[in-house]
Amino acid sequence: MRRIRKNVILGKLLYFQQGGSDKHLRDIAGILAISGELVDRGRVHMWAEKLGIVDLWEETLRQVDKPRPSG
Numbered sequence: 001m002r003r004i005r006k007n008v009i010l011g012k013l014l015y016f017q018q019g020g021s022d023k024h025l026r027d028i029a030g031i032l033a034i035s036g037e038l039v040d041r042g043r044v045h046m047w048a049e050k051l052g053i054v055d056l057w058e059e060t061l062r063q064v065d066k067p068r069p070s071g
Contacts, residue, residue: 005031005039006047013053013060029064 009031012024032039041061048057 005035006044009039009044009057010047010051010053013048013056014051017053017056025060025063028060032061032064 009028012020012028016022016024045054045057048054
């Protein structure tokens, strides 16, 4: 199952990079919100580097991991 999540995340990053909509980034945020600890972020990072999309992956993580205002 981890491999499937990794492949979905990488695929969505690639689609976004090729001119896809922000929906792909929202989908990734949803995957991480629901399955967060089940996603091997290190492995996704490794493949993102190989695919040339590591900057996009890191920016997505910054957005997802950003503290939310309370209240």
